[in-house]
Amino acid sequence: MFKSSRTSSGEVGASPALSPKQATGGYLIPALVFAALTTVFIGLWSWDRRSEREALHARAEHVAEQAAMTLETCIDARLSVVELMSGLWSAGRLNTPEEFTGFALALQRSFDGLLAINWIDVEGVIRWVVPAEPNQAAVGRSVYSNPEAGAILRRALQTGGLRLTPPIELFQGGRGVAAYLPLTRHGAPDGFLNLVFRAESMIASCLNRGSADNFSYAVHDDGELLFADEDLAGRPVAAGVPFRDIDVAQRRWRLTLFPRPAAMGWFSAHVPEIVLAISVLVALGVAGLVRRALSSRAMLEARTSELQAIYQAYPDLQFRVGLDGTILGCQVDTASNLYLPPEQFLGRRMQDVLPGEIGERFEEAFRAVRERGGCISLEYSLELAAGSREFEARILPLKADELIVIARDITDRKHVEARLESNRFAIEHGSERIYWVKENGRISYANQAACRSLGYSAAELEGLRVSDIDPDFPADGWPSHWAEMKRRGSMTFKAHHRTRDGRVFPVEVTTNHVEYKGEQYIWAYTRDLTESQRAEEDRRQLETQLRQSQKLEAVGQLAGGVAHEFNNLLTVILGCGEIALRDLDGAPDGAPDGARTAAMRLNLEQIASAGKRGAALTQQLLAFSRKEVDAPAVIAPARLITETQRMLRHLVREDVSIEVTQEPELGRIRAGSGHLEQIIINLVLNARDAMPEGGCVQIDCANVVLDDDHARLHSGARAGRHVKIAVRDNGEGMNPETLGRIFEPFYTTKPVGEGTGLGLATVYGYVTSAGGHLTVESEPGEGSTFTVYYPVVEGESDATDDPSPLPPAGHGEVILVCEDDATVRRLTRDALQAAGYHVLEAEDGARALELAASHGGGIDLLVTDVVMPGMNGPALAEAMLADRHSLRVLFVSGYPEDLVDMKVARTRGH
Template identity: 40%
Template sequence: MNSSFQETPEWSDILSGRDWSSTPLGPPEKWPEDLRKTVVLILESIQGRIEERATELAAANASLVQEAAERLRIESRLQHFVEGVVDYALFMLDPNGIVTNWNTGAQRIKGYAASEIIGRHFERFYTPEDRAAGVPARALQTAIREGKFEAEGLRVRKDGTTFWANVVINPIRDDKGELLGFAKITRDVTERHRAQEALQRTQEQLAQAQKMEGIGQLTGGVAHDFNNLLTVIIGNLESIRRTLGTTPLDHERLGRSIDHAMRGAERAASLTQRLLAFSRRQPLDPKPVNVGRLVAGMSELLRRTLGEQVAIETVLAGGLWPVLVDPNQLEVSILNLAVNARDAMPGGGKLTIETANAHLDEAYARAQTEVVPGQYVVLAISDTGVGMSREVQARAFEPFYTTKDIGQGTGLGLSQVYGFVKQSGGHVKLYSEEGYGTTVKLYLPRLMAEQDVLVEPEQVHHTPRSRNGETILVVEDDEDVRAHSTGILRELGYDVLEAATAAAGLQLLHGHPEIRLMFTDVGLPGGMNGRQLADHARSIRPDLKVLFTTGYARNAIVHEGRLDPGVSLLTKPFTFSDLARKLGDMLDEASAPPRVLLVEDDAMRQMAVAEQVKELGYRVEVAGSAAEAISKVRLMADDIALAIIDISPPGRGGDALLSELRALNAHLPVVFTSPDSGSLPRRFAADPFVVLVRKPYTGKDLKSAIDRLRMA
């Protein structure tokens, strides 16, 4: 640093350029040497700092210039890239959906030049229907909420034509998370969509062709079998007619012709039932069944059917869960499988029937068709016969497919088994190896009830007749069927009224209070079917018994393959003894005392209350838990006249139980029992069909509560 003021002209210039006259120091030339040196030092320090800062600013400015240049270069490349994309419409929207930029692909796909669309709302790309429904706004809201919106749909070009578009919208935010706008990508996928539609049409046409081929095979098989059966029936009826014209009457020939005609008719009825079973349209009447006991009860029947050449072995597991199936149809299925096994062992062999509890997990269920994971009872029927090839196994459950000789089988046995099990919610699995035999496993869903009940098919060896000449109303539109039905009823000793339509049947009900039972077809003309007729009839006569008949399981009384609760059905064709037994059962039941369901878990209390109810003239059904009560109401439905329920049954609250019971029986009267007089669930407090009895109570208290309900 220069120590002399005179030797630093730049500072001299600076100092001398200022007017110092007003300062106490005076002009610089008059300052003391030390002061001048100090001022110079300060000024030089300031100058050095200024020069350093200037250098820093220059370097920083150069860096900024370089970054700006690089950013411009990148933006230029990105702009060229965006402009070069012609297969995608790439553009930006502001937060309100206004288009802010536009690429070449957008112009090619949508038809707008940038000058025509920038500053306009993007909703113009949507159809009028989508705009009216608020689709564009919802798309932006979804993108904001979920971080992305993606969809396919029709979009509109500038010229008004539409195309199928794949659209993706992403929100753009700054470093603080504030929404800046949206990036939108649109792709024209019209050709792909057309290709998919064409493929779908082709698949549908193929499926329709396969369906028609299947229907053709089914129709041909039905026609073949029914023509054979009709030949037997018609031929023997003609023989009967010729025999009746001869003198003297050949009773032996007449009886033989009648027997042959009846066998043909029975085979035709069996064929029809098998067809219904395969199509899952037969009306099942499921009941709680112990499969082990049912199999044990069939042992004698199986031995007589299969003959001495087939050894039968049963391996029945203990502690078998109950299942809810139609016991008659299960017996038919077992018999079908056993007969198939016998035919596969022409030289004799061994038939093994096994039962066990099983669990089908989710992994197994996913690999099968129409299988729900859960607990099942498995019934396995195995033979030591010739087995099946892979080709035969693949078609084994098809209707009318058989490897037997002509006249040796209809090909409906396995298809009937398959249809019945599937209709019951179960699963069928076939295992076979040529030369080593076959195993068919039936998986039947476990009945989740606490009581193991076996309901065996009733064995009736007599034909019950009318005891008191009860009056029965027959409603049937087919004149021949009506004549057949009324003829049987009169022969059984019943008084009969008949009607061809539901309206005529209702008129007879109004005018004849002595009618005890109505026997009606489900399908009736005139706008009112049999179920609707029954509902009207019971609104007039709540105590009226109704027996339905039909040749086909219709939705009026069958839902999900099962008879509605409380429905009694006699399927066509029916015999003299079939109708007689059904009527006898229903009318005997009608004369029995009303049935009361008692829900009580305490054993001692259960016994005491059951005796009180019996003394009041009722039959008693006991349930120790909510689950058991639900199961009994599901099975007995309208047969239960009243329920007595502990306010807190095991398994769930009394109000929850009542809600489930009411779903099965909408007007079920209920007596709640509780030690607390104020414990009646609030939601049922105003229900006229619910009464609370406080514990402990007497038979008189119970009678009073029941009388109140019966008067409600």
């Protein structure tokens, strides 16, 4: 470390003392005394004059440095307005005359000497001026019409930076200086910002702040006078006068100080009177001069000490260096901030001490200061004992042969700036939609995610009210809403937002009340609930479909059981009726009781007819319960649909038309041909009944590929290739309640006696039993569309009808019949006996085994029910095949799914 002080010294001349002997003589002695005293006075006066000039020069140097810094700071503050407005312009905040005028007018009123703030278009024409009235003469004028201003404008456009003109003639009248900064928006040139100053008033305003009264100031731009105090009018700049150069927007201004007479002191200003008074007041004059000299020296030393104390109080690192960079001294608050200990760098060149590129940058900076003067700033990083630190250095002239380097540790500031920048980037580019809302309900900030969600740009969105983007929020309700959010601090609620194109979507809003720079805001972020609500709706829809499917399955199980029992009854009805009719057909015509016989025939025919109708109902019940006897096969639906189309013409009224469209190459599907035919008939009849006033039924058949979304939204659906059969009508349509129940068995909207309610339930059973699914779309008054989807079967050929001939009548072969229902067992026995077979009958499995064991001969066929009390049909077959390997087995049941365990017969080869 070092401590420096500036000292001034002066040489004092002295005359030899006179001996008493020399003081003799008439006029000689007074003359010699007068001469001696005059010489002493002149010597003392010269010494005092020189001391005062040195003190005045030191004070002038200090005042010049302060005044230069004050003027530079003041002008930088005014020019920083341009940078601020440039950033706001690029962000889209000042692009209208109203926004520009309001902002510029507030700034113009804040700075003395700022004549106008203008916007110039890309052609160089002044378009907007603020304030308007005193600057109206500049509107519409081209900057390029002034050669000096036009040259500076072109240079600003080329460099992209701020440029300042020399003193020029202004369009408003008079002389002044102008600053130009190119503007860009969305990466393209967008004109210029233009500040116009009255140099005299601006500099006077700046220098009056903290300037002393003992000095006059003059400011020149490249030799041309910008400003001068009134007492300097016409006064040339003398050599040795203190001055400082100031860099102003790439131009160099020179500030020059001139001591005023008041700064020279009373003594210097009244030399003639002092000289006249010396002859009378020699002793007093000498004493006064000595006292004044001592006082001036004490004052100089006090001033020097004061400056040294201020110098040492700075927390920055300070280095005095020679013009070549040699370190002459340093001032630091702690040695830990030094790259090397002082003893290792004092007397060496700073660019040689600092590492690599940093030293080269200092070398260039020293050269620039030597050549151009002024102040050079640079930033660099050093690895110190305490870790890596960031510094900002300012290099400026100190004396004619010395420079000063002031280095400031900016590590903490850099860290704060980096954190602020990372936070700003995270907020601006994050996925959360963030808003800042002012107390008046207007949006002051919205990040990119918020802008994208609403379809606005940031400039468009900022300034809108909350009620502009929330259609449910009343504008007059904001004060109470603000008060509630402020009271609670943080709250979350659901709302709706409206995009620029009018689309409304649900959101969840979380708000936080904050205070920032003396203003209150609501900081809010929103979450789009569209997908979550859609998922919730899908879940509810699937739950509804699941409940419906479970209900249909339960009803289907009931229908299957009813059909099972009903089949047994039908077997008896049909069998007895056919046998009785056959017996009657074999009776002679002349048999007695002919009338009675005729009545019996009529009753039996009615029994048979009722049984056939019951069989048809059973077939529909079995189809609905997915237990239809007819097994599905691979079929080509195109041919079947074409054949069914002819029959459909006879099923509808004349006022109902049928239009069929189908692709020429429909895929093959697995389904019963009778089922598919019945599906189309039932759907067409349903469409016909929905159009009591007539209409059109459209049948559309096509190959389609279903995706995962379709499969997820429809119960029983699978993704992949399907054949689609859609039946569409333009009838009355259905309300949601009817739509939710159409596939329930026995549910009908027709009057009593006109419908069974099994038509659509049968369609549902046929389709789902074949692995397909169906959808329904309907609105009241808009008609209905039933769409059936069958999966396409790959690589299998079509099934063909190959009916086997009826077997011939028997010739006494032995058949063992095992059936727990006595009526069915007796009917089976009579039918087999009538066909020429010998029948053994048993009511259960145990009795059947007893008959087989006691029967002396062979048994050719076992006919057994599948489900029986005790031993069931498959178990009976397995027990009998253990002793009779050649036995054939026939399983019978009125419930086709009972025929599932044929393992024994297949294993034995039967």
